[in-house]
Every structure is written in C-alpha cells, then in structure tokens.
Amino acid sequence: MTRNLLLSFIFVTLIALGHGATNCTEKNGFMYCEDVSSQGQSFLNKREEEDNYTFDVCLDDENDKIYGIVSQFDFFCFDEIYSSSDFSIKGRMAAKNSINSKRVAINTSQPEDCSTHSLKYAIYTDKLEFEQGSINGGIHYGSELKIPEETKNLLNSHHCTISKDGADSIDFNTIEKGMNEISENLARMTPNSQIEVTDGELKITLQKDVKNYVINADGGIFKRENGGYSFQVIKPEDFNIDLDDVTILINVSGSSFTIANAGYKNENNVPKALWKKFIWNAPQATEINIQNVDIYGLLLAPKAVVNFKDCQIEGKVISKSLKVSQFYITSSEVTGCIPSNANYKTGIECNVENVESKEINSDILFIFDESISMCTYIEAMRNKLQDFIDQLNSANANARFSVIGFGGKPRIYTGFTNDVNTVKKAFGKLDCSKGGQESGLEAIRMFLKKSNKFLDYTKNASEDKNFEDVSKLDWRKDSSKTIILVTDEDSDLPHYSENRNDLQNNINRLTKNVYYYDNRSNRKMYYSATGSDIYFHSYNEGEEINKETADKYIGFPVNLYEYPYYSQYEYDRFFEPAFSPAKLMIYQNTVHDIHNNAETKNVLTFYRTGSPLV
Structure with a gap:
C-alpha cells in the first residue's frame, strides 16, 4: 500500500466518524431523521407512530418512498437479465442495461388490456431482445428493441405503450x-x-x-x-x-x-x-x-x-x-417487512426515546507514527484530528480519546479522556523526529494488553519514566471501540522482545556459518546452527517468495555483494520481515557490518507486496 493510499484511508475514516449523532423530529404522526448518508431521505425516511414501537417497513406499493419503483417489479436488476431458455413471470421486470431471452411470458397475472393497469410499463430496460412471447403491459426501452412484429401489433391492439420517452425513465443509479x-x-x-x-x-x-x-x-x-x-x-x-x-x-x-x-x-x-x-x-x-x-x-x-x-x-x-x-x-x-428493532447508522429509523435520552458512547484510540517520513503529513494530520474532535464535541457525543505515538519505544500522550483541551494538547505534542522501530502493530498490542512499558509523555517527554496508570487504557463496556492507526509504513520488528514471535527473539541463531548464493559468485547460502547444513534457495531482487521461506529469513537484512552477507542486528535499524507475499528488495540505507567493521549500503530486506495490516 502506498503512503498516499494509506493516508487517504485514514482521512476517510476520520471524516466518516465525524458526522455525529442522528437527530429526529416528529411531525404529523411521522418521524423525520437527519441522515448522514449521501442518500439523505430518499429511501427510508419515516416510521409509523405506534405505542409499542413494533412497526414494520414493508415491500409494497404504499412504501415507494422507501424502495422507489422497485416495489412494483418481480425482478429489478442494475445490469442485465439473461435467459437461455423460456422465461415466465407473473409480474414486471426491469434491468438497467439489457433483457435477453428466447421466449417470454411477462406480467401474466394482469389482463391483456393495458388501459386497466396501474403501471404503464411491464418492462424497463435499455436493450430488449426476445424471439417469441407475450407481454401484458407496456415496454420502456432506451437504445434497442428487437422483438417480433406480431408482439408489437398485439401490444398496440391492447392499448399498451411501447416508448423510449425520457420523461418515463427510471433512475437506476x-x-x-x-x-x-x-x-x-x-x-x-x-x-x-x-x-x-x-x-x-x-x-x-x-x-x-x-x-x-x-x-x-x-x-x-x-x-x-x-x-x-x-x-x-x-x-x-x-x-x-x-x-x-x-x-x-x-x-x-x-x-x-x-x-x-x-x-x-x-x-x-x-x-x-x-x-x-x-x-x-x-x-x-x-x-x-x-x-x-x-x-x-x-x-x-x-x-x-x-x-x-x-x-x-x-x-x-x-x-x-x-x-x-x-x-x-x-x-x-412478498409480505416480509424490515424489522424495526434497531436504529440504523444512517438514521434510516429513529426511536425518539433512544435519541433524546441516550448518548453515543465512543472510545477512540489514535496511534500515530512519529518517524521522519511522516514530516510531510504531520501538520495536516494534526489539524484534521483536532477538527475531528471538534465535530464530535459539537454533536454532543459522549466520546473519550487516547493518543499514542510510536517510533522506537511507544509512548502515551494521554490516556482515555473526554477533555477536549487535553486531547488537543496531546495532538500538539506529536512530531516527526523519532527513530527506531516503526512498529504500529506493537503499539496496538501493548495497548490491548495494558502494558506498563509505554513511555509517559502526558506531561513532559521522558525516556526514563513509564506510564503507570494503565487503568486509563480501559475501554468502557458500553462504548463503541475504535482504533485509528496513522502511518505511512508497514510494521517493523517490535521494540520489546516480549512482543516478538519466536523467530524474532532467536534472531542471532542464524548469524554463524551463513552464506549467500547469487548468480555472480555461484555460491550457496546456508547455516549450520544444529551441526548440519541447511540450504536456502537463491532469490533475486524483486522475486516473490512465500511465507514459509520469508520466515526463514525473519528479521535479517542481507548484503547482496559482500561476504558474510548478513549485517549486525541493531534495534533502531532492523526490519521486521514482511508478511507473505513478499519480495526481496534492496534497502539503500546504511547498515553496520560487524565482520568488516564498516558501514555498507546495498542491503536486501523483505517487503510485503500485499496490503499492510493497518
């Protein structure tokens, strides 16, 4: 995932969460709701008032404001209807682009005389084609009509309309x-x-x-x-x-x-x-x-x-x-009705008591990447986050926020609080100067476990003091729980050993007797940690490998050109291996080679080719 795409995802998440509560007012026995969706009140905008709040929203002619004209069709498709054999239905059908069949019998439950029909057309589509059949109702088409002349004559004699009049079109989109x-x-x-x-x-x-x-x-x-x-x-x-x-x-x-x-x-x-x-x-x-x-x-x-x-x-x-x-x-x-025992996210249905007497309980955790690569985005992100807090506050949402930074040792800027000023101050402390492991997944893991190894940045930045009041990391039981990870990278090797997996913690076991095979030197890479040689295949730059093979190289940058091909493990430079699928890629930053006591570039590491886990 590219940086821009990932950050776009974060922006969209913030915008979506920032719409706040749905408001409802009662008028003339109906409930009208402010809808945060793009569809507004187009489809589901009212409920019948009943004392026990057990109303239903049913698929029938009386609810066209809910379903649109869909209610009056047996088949309603947003692309095409195709039949390789005979096609018989008692009702109407509509398809945005085309309807194609051999023989048809449409709207058979209605009389042939269209002057008695409640709806002018039995078929809506752009292109209609069939070889033989009967239709009890009119045809509305757009660009193409291929039906027998006999059928057209019968429709005319039965007072049925064949038309491409735009005024009668259905807005399929x-x-x-x-x-x-x-x-x-x-x-x-x-x-x-x-x-x-x-x-x-x-x-x-x-x-x-x-x-x-x-x-x-x-x-x-x-x-x-x-x-x-x-x-x-x-x-x-x-x-x-x-x-x-x-x-x-x-x-x-x-x-x-x-x-x-x-x-x-x-x-x-x-x-x-x-x-x-x-x-x-x-x-x-x-x-x-x-x-x-x-x-x-x-x-x-x-x-x-x-x-x-x-x-x-x-x-x-x-x-x-x-x-x-x-x-x-x-x-x-179809007599089945939409049950009404829930308030929809988009405000489609509203319960007066719920809206007026209950708050929206929401706990939101922000985990922010403070590495140098975030400098391009940090100011815009800080402003956007503060705007987001203001929107929720103006919506009277019962929201709490916590802010965490990562890059090296993860740190707490504030535990959960509903104090808007405290949250804004926490955002103001975020910067892009932190080095070390960029392990967003570790920060999530530590938060969920209520780790006491977060650095305490709630008052003053300190590399020596850990955040002690871990009770401030508790979710409320009745709240919606949201974690927003703001980063432009995938997740590196966890900083703390207890957050690594077994292969990551045993990283030094492969530093002896390791060789690399490439097309230039015709040598093989192997290690003999257990006394017997274990050989790995040769992988060229950009070649995709599976997870099993990637795990064998877990945590190791590889020097492509110089023996012994593995460099020293240093926590602030080391990379967590990619989750499969992955590719072996050249990493251009400097890595120290303990065997040659020199700084070197052209180091290979594994980057995942799939989406990061964020």
Whole structure:
C-alpha cells in the first residue's frame, strides 16, 4: 500500500466518524431523521407512530418512498437479465442495461388490456431482445428493441405503450445506491436468532413473544455436497404471535454462495405462507448460485450476479444481474417487512426515546507514527484530528480519546479522556523526529494488553519514566471501540522482545556459518546452527517468495555483494520481515557490518507486496 493510499484511508475514516449523532423530529404522526448518508431521505425516511414501537417497513406499493419503483417489479436488476431458455413471470421486470431471452411470458397475472393497469410499463430496460412471447403491459426501452412484429401489433391492439420517452425513465443509479444502503444497514442489525444445522436440515426455531427475527448466516451452510436438505421453521407450543406478523431476516455473509437441492418442511402448524416473510439479504455477495430449489420471499443482493437453474421463485429478486435457465417465477406478494428493532447508522429509523435520552458512547484510540517520513503529513494530520474532535464535541457525543505515538519505544500522550483541551494538547505534542522501530502493530498490542512499558509523555517527554496508570487504557463496556492507526509504513520488528514471535527473539541463531548464493559468485547460502547444513534457495531482487521461506529469513537484512552477507542486528535499524507475499528488495540505507567493521549500503530486506495490516 502506498503512503498516499494509506493516508487517504485514514482521512476517510476520520471524516466518516465525524458526522455525529442522528437527530429526529416528529411531525404529523411521522418521524423525520437527519441522515448522514449521501442518500439523505430518499429511501427510508419515516416510521409509523405506534405505542409499542413494533412497526414494520414493508415491500409494497404504499412504501415507494422507501424502495422507489422497485416495489412494483418481480425482478429489478442494475445490469442485465439473461435467459437461455423460456422465461415466465407473473409480474414486471426491469434491468438497467439489457433483457435477453428466447421466449417470454411477462406480467401474466394482469389482463391483456393495458388501459386497466396501474403501471404503464411491464418492462424497463435499455436493450430488449426476445424471439417469441407475450407481454401484458407496456415496454420502456432506451437504445434497442428487437422483438417480433406480431408482439408489437398485439401490444398496440391492447392499448399498451411501447416508448423510449425520457420523461418515463427510471433512475437506476439512484435506486441502486438506495438498495445497497438498505442492504448494508440490514446487515448491521443485531442478530436475535440462528439457523441450527443438523444432518439434512436447516432449522429456525421461533421464540415466544418475538415476531422480528434477525439471523446472521455464513453462505457456506447452504451448500451440501452429498444429497439435498430441507429448511424448517419450528413453532413451539407457547408461541403466541400471529404468524402473519412474523418476519425472518437472514443476513448471508460472503462474496459468493450456493443454495442447491433444497426443499421446505411445513410442520407444527407452520403455513407455507410464512416462507414469504423471508428476506434473504446478501450485501457483499457478487455471485449467488441457486439450483433445484424453490425460493420464497425477497432476495436482496444488489451487487450479485444471481444464477438460477431448475428452480421456482415465489417472491421478488433485487440484484445486479440475473441469469436463468429452466426457470419459473410465481409473482407472489412478498409480505416480509424490515424489522424495526434497531436504529440504523444512517438514521434510516429513529426511536425518539433512544435519541433524546441516550448518548453515543465512543472510545477512540489514535496511534500515530512519529518517524521522519511522516514530516510531510504531520501538520495536516494534526489539524484534521483536532477538527475531528471538534465535530464530535459539537454533536454532543459522549466520546473519550487516547493518543499514542510510536517510533522506537511507544509512548502515551494521554490516556482515555473526554477533555477536549487535553486531547488537543496531546495532538500538539506529536512530531516527526523519532527513530527506531516503526512498529504500529506493537503499539496496538501493548495497548490491548495494558502494558506498563509505554513511555509517559502526558506531561513532559521522558525516556526514563513509564506510564503507570494503565487503568486509563480501559475501554468502557458500553462504548463503541475504535482504533485509528496513522502511518505511512508497514510494521517493523517490535521494540520489546516480549512482543516478538519466536523467530524474532532467536534472531542471532542464524548469524554463524551463513552464506549467500547469487548468480555472480555461484555460491550457496546456508547455516549450520544444529551441526548440519541447511540450504536456502537463491532469490533475486524483486522475486516473490512465500511465507514459509520469508520466515526463514525473519528479521535479517542481507548484503547482496559482500561476504558474510548478513549485517549486525541493531534495534533502531532492523526490519521486521514482511508478511507473505513478499519480495526481496534492496534497502539503500546504511547498515553496520560487524565482520568488516564498516558501514555498507546495498542491503536486501523483505517487503510485503500485499496490503499492510493497518
């Protein structure tokens, strides 16, 4: 990761954290919330007022302000819909770029006469192509329409509109942002139930007095290599809630997952209609494969290409793209609603009592790289951090801050405090003159362990006094906990031996009988620490190596041209080896060679080629 990219990440983190609390006001029986997201109030901006605060936000025509026009479509895709076979749905469909199929039957639940329809168009897309089929509804397209003339004539005779009128266009980009926002916020909700995995079955057990269920599930549980399985909802005898009021939200994690060879069990008086109350939410998925299974409810996967094969849907799909074969969709009403038992980060829903009577408890730790290379950034970063503190303070956030510096021995500028002036003074003490190991990961490790080896810089800089009041490093139990690491480098070898791993602590064991093989001298590198020679392969500058090999060289700079090729270990010059993948690179700074008693350059060390752990 480059310096600029890493610092950009830090700036973005500061900006994101600095927005403060969400404010809500009540007007005309609805709750209006100030939203910190870029989407403002476009999608989820109101809640119905109920005494017990158990309202739901449902996918239906009455909530177009929440979902936009998406509510009125069975399929809504932000790229394309493609079918390699026949395609039949009872409702409407929309795809930003293209819809392509062989034979289609669209909006079959509606009469042929479009003059009776509530929505002018059954299809929205830029490019539409199919060989044969029927459409009960109009077509809105952008650049290309390839359908049989017979179909066009039938649509005209049924008073259905075929148009590319820009005034009727759908803003797919805005809706896509909104759907991603809703999906991501649903995934942040606190789970209150789980899927029990047993041989051949995935079970969800309903709970007494609970009607909104939030479940986190890894996508891997839906794939069975040997044979199929079934979903089952179990209703206990003491369950006393009308099943019509139940919603089950399943947040599926992972970039891809497969649901295959699955069925449903309806036992214990659990009606099939309950499955329509499912919301399958996959905010991070980019590929979903569904084969030989019926899907009920709403599938919300705004980033995913969804592949359907040999299956049937009773519900709706919102995705990036849709690719189907041997497929049928029943346009059943999705009655599942978004549960309302959490306040979303973006202020999508607000609880008056929570907003007015509860503070935002936040503990934020800043760990700052004070090495010379940070001089380019230190003034701007110091100002930005102070602005960030002011923003949180003006938002009346109950925030505490701690400031740590590293470069050599890590040091404390302030333990956790809510005194804004103390924090600003701590930022003012930060500089870029520190040498030694630049080990940001060690500073994190020491803080989490409440180490007593931090230098005490809370009043005066001192290399002799350690920070003693480690209780000031405690997180509050009820707070959100954030660590912000500000650096332009990866992490060096830890300064203190107790923070190193075994190979790092035994660093001198490889300094005897060490040789290096290169193409110039035709020599091999080996060591005989146990009496037998152990040979290493030759690696040229820039050649990528794996972790196992990098660990063998752990902590060693290597002189490329001069025997004995390893230089003396000095804590203020030594480099922690890169986590794999890594490359052997020339380090141009001076390193002392104890064998020749001279200063030398052209030293090789390992730099990771992947992202630093910050």
